[in-house]
Amino acid sequence: MNMATKQNIFKEHLEAWLAARGHKLARGQLIRNICFVTGVHPKSVPRSFKRVQLRHSAIGERRGRVTYYTPDVTAALKTVWDVVGEPCGENLHSQLGEYVRLLKRDGFWSHDPRVTQKLLRMSQGTLKSRVLKFKRQQFPTHGQSTTSPGAIHALIPVRTGPWDKAPVGTLQLDTVAHCGDSVAGDYVFTVNAADVATLWGTRWAQWNKGQEATVQSLEAMERQTPFPILERHPDSGSEFINWHCQAWSQARGQILTRSRPNHKNDNCFVEERNGHVVRRWVGYTRFDAQAVVGALNALYEVLTPFLNHFVASRRIVAKERVGARWVIKRERVALTPYQRVLARPDVAQEVKAALRVTHEGLNLFVLKQAIDRRLKIVFTLQERYGRPKSNRYFR
Numbered sequence: 001m002n003m004a005t006k007q008n009i010f011k012e013h014l015e016a017w018l019a020a021r022g023h024k025l026a027r028g029q030l031i032r033n034i035c036f037v038t039g040v041h042p043k044s045v046p047r048s049f050k051r052v053q054l055r056h057s058a059i060g061e062r063r064g065r066v067t068y069y070t071p072d073v074t075a076a077l078k079t080v081w082d083v084v085g086e087p088c089g090e091n092l093h094s095q096l097g098e099y100v101r102l103l104k105r106d107g108f109w110s111h112d113p114r115v116t117q118k119l120l121r122m123s124q125g126t127l128k129s130r131v132l133k134f135k136r137q138q139f140p141t142h143g144q145s146t147t148s149p150g151a152i153h154a155l156i157p158v159r160t161g162p163w164d165k166a167p168v169g170t171l172q173l174d175t176v177a178h179c180g181d182s183v184a185g186d187y188v189f190t191v192n193a194a195d196v197a198t199l200w201g202t203r204w205a206q207w208n209k210g211q212e213a214t215v216q217s218l219e220a221m222e223r224q225t226p227f228p229i230l231e232r233h234p235d236s237g238s239e240f241i242n243w244h245c246q247a248w249s250q251a252r253g254q255i256l257t258r259s260r261p262n263h264k265n266d267n268c269f270v271e272e273r274n275g276h277v278v279r280r281w282v283g284y285t286r287f288d289a290q291a292v293v294g295a296l297n298a299l300y301e302v303l304t305p306f307l308n309h310f311v312a313s314r315r316i317v318a319k320e321r322v323g324a325r326w327v328i329k330r331e332r333v334a335l336t337p338y339q340r341v342l343a344r345p346d347v348a349q350e351v352k353a354a355l356r357v358t359h360e361g362l363n364l365f366v367l368k369q370a371i372d373r374r375l376k377i378v379f380t381l382q383e384r385y386g387r388p389k390s391n392r393y394f395r
Contacts, residue, residue, distance in 0.1 A: 031046075072115050080100065157257050158259065160259070170197060172194050172233045172268075174234065175237060178286060191206065199313060200225065201337065204217040212244065232254060233259065233267065277307060282299075286382075316328055
């Protein structure tokens, strides 16, 4: 029984309590009945009736601890949460001060200084409870698998790990199909890449998943990667495991390995970012208009620096199986890929200096606005040039 229910009980019996004034037996019986129903102490019953009698209908409840993190603080937190792409509370807490600093620097922070001070004092637990109440964008359906085994798998060595000592430049690759609820016909694919050591991510859109188109996407993604690429590790899909891609990798002096078929954990770093990045921002809509390819790449040109420089995550540092469950321990402080690159000793100082200059030139709020605007263009082009649902699977 909560406090509101107890107060309603006292309100209902207030008239009987006042009518029994001076009658000890009647009031005693009323006290016993209320204590039996509500579980309160008999001595608190008269005080509760007095509070109900003297309370003004226009004045709310004043008991209890004064609320420190008022709705204006929650509104400021919601502003940051929206701008940085709706992260979880743990990842947001470690970067909150940096986000507020950048928004202030660029003139997009309009909250009161006292509200800002309270927001920066907020503990991780309180921040998590506030963030859990915010509504995230949801997508109604899930994707379809388009990976099929090739005939030259024996040429590409299988690598299953370990990944904890992988140098910077070891990329895991995968393709994400924007096929909606059917893999029939032609549609857009996204090539997704994640660096194992720093979680630096790049992505590029292409029409279908032909060999030449995939290599062109890899070249475009390499131009967005600030450090040299040493190894590429895709799944066993034919868009990566083919003669053309193997010869291209060998000509560049880059290692090409692959994961085992039907073992997604061999490619775990990029697999989780298929959902956390591509599906999270683009969704599961079918893109079967070629005009969407350019618009989607324009989106990735601003989404990639936004995610690498401002969106933090916590990596798993230990994992132990206890009975039927896994006990996972993560980093205490969430870090962005940009911060992880700066902390790596195997990254050249010239690369770090160039990244610092790039970071200071980025505007967090403008990037988020550009992402929303370009994402709207993607769906507008699909709606305008895409095939209707009735005949979209027929060429």
